[in-house]
Amino acid sequence: MSDDTLRALRAQYSELERRLDAGLADAERAAVRAEIIALFRTAEQQATELAALKEDVKQLVDKWKAGEGAAKASMAPQFAGERPVVHADHLGASTFAEKGWSLLSLGDYDGAEAALLKALELSPGDVQSTALLGWAQMLNEKLDDAMMSFQVVLMKEPMNALARINVGFICFKKHIFGEAIEHLSKAIRLDNDKKATLYAHFYLGLVYLEREMYEDAENFFLKTLVLGPNLIEAYYELGRSYWFNGQQDDAKETWRKGHAANRFNPWGKRCEELLQAVEAGGAPTRP
DSSP states (O other): OOHHHHHHHHHHHHHHHHHHOOOOOOOHHHHHHHHHHHHHHHHHHHHHHHHHHHHHHHHHHHHHHHHHGGOOOOOOOOOOOOOOOOOOOOHHHHHHHHHHHHHHHHTTHHHHHHHHHHHHHHHHTTHHHHHHHHHHHHHOOOOHHHHHHHHHHHHHHHTOOOHHHHHHHHHTTOOHHHHHHHHHHHHHOOOOOHHHHHHHHHHHHHHHHHHTHHHHHHHHHHHHHHTTOOOEEEEEEEEHHHHHHTTHHHHHHHHHHHHOOOOSSHHHHHHHHHHHHTTOOOOOOOO
């Protein structure tokens, strides 16, 4: 909807409101009723078209993520959170929570954080909004803020495995390896969320790779690929574990498999690039 269209509709609304406040003669009532109905139908049609456009824009975002914008391979968990249910609360907190979820899905982490902070201002302590805020902060590299948000979630929901693996990931990023192992291992023991269990294995592999415990890293990456064959970054990191453990042939074969599994994926491309580099006499960088 253009600004001109919105201004025109608003002007019609204001004029109708003025006429109603001034009082209507009996002869006017039918005509004003018809104008109100027409204005409502026009607004409804514009809203429908905007909603359709909004869904189309989401497809553009998906295409962007699959193309150049996704070239930066990230180890952060893929966003996973239930869409909040919008209900008629007088404060409007659920509306802001739903907006935050939508912006998170679109990759607008700053916008998501602002919306979710507003939701929590209106409804302090809401667990779902706090968890979504943690996602926004983590994906926006605000690791300390994200840690606090997820810890609040875990105090209220100790069995929340997704929040726990996110804390484990943040601990890994901050090189707090002991706490990372504790949280990730607990998520595996809980085993109440397939995505959390998958990423817990992957991040434990990263922790042990970082600590140069290559056989332990290999075991966790192999388990990751059993649980999630499409998590291509596990091929990349498994190959690195093999290489640093003196298993160069296994490393090369693993990178070949990673590229073959999804050559359009950023991590599939990285597998191919690293394979070409080592075959030309290079070597992976150490953790």
